Each structure stands twice: as C-alpha cells, then as structure tokens.
Amino acid sequence: MSAKVKAIKAKFEALKSKKSVWLEYFQLIGEYINQRRLEFTEISVAGNFLNRELFDSTAGRNNQIMASALVGALWAGGNQTIKIMPAFGIEDNDTNKEYYEFMLNTIINVVDSPKAGFSNAFGEYMIDETSFGTSGIGVFENEELETKRNTPIRYTAWNIKTMHIAENRWGVVDTVYNLTEPTISEVVDEHGVDALSAKSRRLYDSNKGDT
Numbered sequence: 001m002s003a004k005v006k007a008i009k010a011k012f013e014a015l016k017s018k019k020s021v022w023l024e025y026f027q028l029i030g031e032y033i034n035q036r037r038l039e040f041t042e043i044s045v046a047g048n049f050l051n052r053e054l055f056d057s058t059a060g061r062n063n064q065i066m067a068s069a070l071v072g073a074l075w076a077g078g079n080q081t082i083k084i085m086p087a088f089g090i091e092d093n094d095t096n097k098e099y100y101e102f103m104l105n106t107i108i109n110v111v112d113s114p115k116a117g118f119s120n121a122f123g124e125y126m127i128d129e130t131s132f133g134t135s136g137i138g139v140f141e142n143e144e145l146e147t148k149r150n151t152p153i154r155y156t157a158w159n160i161k162t163m164h165i166a167e168n169r170w171g172v173v174d175t176v177y178n179l180t181e182p183t184i185s186e187v188v189d190e191h192g193v194d195a196l197s198a199k200s201r202r203l204y205d206s207n208k209g210d211t
Contacts, residue, residue, distance in 0.1 A: 012177045015164040026132060026160060033059045033131050067126040075122060082107060116151040124157035132160045136176065
C-alpha cells in the first residue's frame with residue numbers, strides 16, 4: 001500500500017472517530033424529525049419509525065414543509081434561478097450575448113433533465129440539510145453517453161450518515177469522504193471485474209452480484 005493511500009485511510013479513520021460522538025444525536029434527529037430508521041447507532045429492519053413517546057408528526061411534517069419551500073424558492077425554474085455573468089473585460093455585444101444565452105440554455109437543459117437526477121437529489125439534500133445541517137450533492141460525469149438520451153452529468157444526494165467532512169482554518173469544508181457499500185455488480189460496472197477480490201469474484205461468477 002502506497003504512502004498516499006495510507007495517509008488517505010488514516011485521515012478517514014480520524015474523521016470517522018471525530019464524528020462518532022455525534023452519532024447518538026443524529027440517531028435521535030433521524031427518528032423524531034425524519035421519522036426514519038437511519039441506523040446511525042444500531043442496525044434495524046426497514047420500515048417506519050414507531051415509538052410510544054412520539055405523539056405526533058409535527059416536527060417531521062414541518063421539516064418537510066420547510067425543505068419543500070426552500071427547494072421551491074431556490075429552484076423555481078432554471079431560467080429564473082441560474083444567471084451567467086460575463087467575466088470582467090468581456091465586450092458587451094450581440095455575439096457574446098448570444099453565446100452566454102447558449103451556455104445558459106445548455107446548463108438548464110442538462111440540469112432539468114430527469115435522467116440527470118438533480119430534482120430528486122436536491123429534494124433529498126434539502127430534507128437532510130434542514131434536519132441535520134449537513135448534506136451534499138455529488139456531481140458525476142456520466143460515462144454512458146452512447147445515445148443522445150443520456151446526460152453528460154448525474155447528480156446524487158449525499159447525507160450525513162455516509163459523509164465524513166473536515167473544515168479548514170477558515171471554516172470552509174475542504175475534505176469530504178463519502179462511505180458507501182456498493183454491490184458487487186455496481187463495483188464491476190464502475191471498475192471492471194478485475195477489481196474484485198477473489199471472494200467477490202466467486203460470488204459474482206455464481207450470479208450473486210447483488211450481494
């Protein structure tokens with residue numbers, strides 16, 4: 001293992017340890033505000049969260065309303081939300097204006113495409129943001145561009161359960177680790193079958209790629 005990989009893993013373990021003191025609080029927020037089992041501190045079966053101490057759904061309902069209101073205010077419509085301003089020194093003429101309008105329309109068409117997944121990612125992001133105060137949206141290059149039906153980028157929501165973050169001395173997040181557990185088939189799709197360990201390769205060859 002290279003020194004760089006060791007350093008990356010060591011920093012992740014440090015961030016994971018630093019985050020661990022908050023897991024109990026995140027669990028409570030998930031249960032009483034999101035009203036979902038998010039399994040920060042325990043493993044449980046899927047389903048709605050039920051607790052005899054949870055008398056009503058006011059917190060969860062109001063959180064949903066707040067998140068929806070913020071999404072509507074920030075993304076009412078692409079052409080009303082995004083504006084590209086020319087850099088200083090760019091001449092104000094019809095040619096440049098036409099070019100910037102083209103860029104704006106291209107961005108809107110990509111972001112608004114259902115296949116890009118921005119609307120879903122933004123909605124999930126905002127619910128976690130109003131609940132936990134920390135969330136994110138991952139933006140990835142779409143490598144499946146064989147047809148014009150696909151978009152060049154994809155969006156996916158990152159949540160506080162999977163993220164481990166660090167700030168610089170100015171309070172700006174400059175490090176994000178996102179820990180996920182992909183299935184064997186997903187690993188093969190992204191990295192190829194040669195990236196599998198011997199055990200995973202046997203499961204994949206036995207048609208157990210969803211493990």
